[in-house]
Amino acid sequence: MLPRATFCYPDSYFEPADFGVADRLGLISLAERERPKIDTLDSYIEAHVHGPLDLAVDVEAIVLDPSYRETEIETAAAALKCPVEWHSGFRMTQRSLQECVDYRGTKAARLAELLLENGVLTPRLVGLARQASGADQKLLKRVWHCVAKFGSPLIPQV
Incomplete structure (x- = not known):
């Protein structure tokens, strides 16, 4: 897959x-230099795969949030031709709402x-809200x- 991928x-x-491209990727050093200036959520190298993607060959694993355990998302992921793994999870409590106001605005909070x-x-829960008729997709993002x-994290990191 790497020969068919471009990065930005x-x-x-x-x-x-x-x-x-994979064999000429100066983006890692650029990302490391820019890290202090850019939001953590934007500090990644984006990949674009050109052509077909074979899950059994091209994908090491699909990584899900633990909030999807025992849901239709876990069932669908298990049917894919790649392993399912779980990250430590995200959960935001009401205590973080003011930070949300400062970060993404009052409407988002x-x-x-x-x-x-x-x-x-x-x-x-965010995913379920996205499915609602008339949901404001930008606001949910x-x-x-x-x-x-x-x-x-939902799961304490070891």
């Missing part, structure tokens, strides 16, 4: 000028508060940013 930094949303379940917001930035 930062995220294509920012209309980057820096691109690379208000929506995050509405989506709390037992005082906690997880990626699964901002809510997801808050969960990813201010959420704590």
